[in-house]
Amino acid sequence: MDKIVVCTKFNKTGKRILTTPLQEKQVCAPANRRYRQSYYSIESEFKKKKDEPLYRYIEEMSHFIASYVASSSATHEQRYKITKFLAEGSLRETGPIAIGGRMDSARWSRQLIDILGLSQAEEKLWETYVKESNELWEWRKEALKKASNEHDAMKRALWREVSNQIHRKFHPQNDKALK
Numbered sequence: 001m002d003k004i005v006v007c008t009k010f011n012k013t014g015k016r017i018l019t020t021p022l023q024e025k026q027v028c029a030p031a032n033r034r035y036r037q038s039y040y041s042i043e044s045e046f047k048k049k050k051d052e053p054l055y056r057y058i059e060e061m062s063h064f065i066a067s068y069v070a071s072s073s074a075t076h077e078q079r080y081k082i083t084k085f086l087a088e089g090s091l092r093e094t095g096p097i098a099i100g101g102r103m104d105s106a107r108w109s110r111q112l113i114d115i116l117g118l119s120q121a122e123e124k125l126w127e128t129y130v131k132e133s134n135e136l137w138e139w140r141k142e143a144l145k146k147a148s149n150e151h152d153a154m155k156r157a158l159w160r161e162v163s164n165q166i167h168r169k170f171h172p173q174n175d176k177a178l179k
Helices: 029-049 052-070 076-091 102-111 118-170 172-178
Strands: 003-007 015-019
Touching (some): 052 076, 052 118
């Protein structure tokens, strides 16, 4: 196997030593390394942020329920219904509110329909949760797409550097003619 020294802008030393025959894995190693770093960074950021809309939904819904139960306008029967609903949810390990999706959320409306403002507040908070979750997934998708495009561009640049170096090595007369 021969070795070829390639001048490159993708290395701190300004050159790379590659063995021939050239292999995609070897030539594109800097691009693949940078893509992996970007991918893990994007995924890490996504994992940190993915539960934020759910926690905001839980906090706001809990605050609304606590305020409602604490208000003087809530009847004893309404307080009892809310408390019973939350206790049943805890026993089923579904949590104190509709975490599992729209089907669980519909239970709010069915069981607590006569409680003033609860279904409207829940509907509004649920829509906010869905919107924020979708925006986060969209951000992830776009960030991964951008990282992939940068990866492809870097791979093309690496191959261009290698092919230019090989061309200069085997066709030095073309370089002299161009000068």
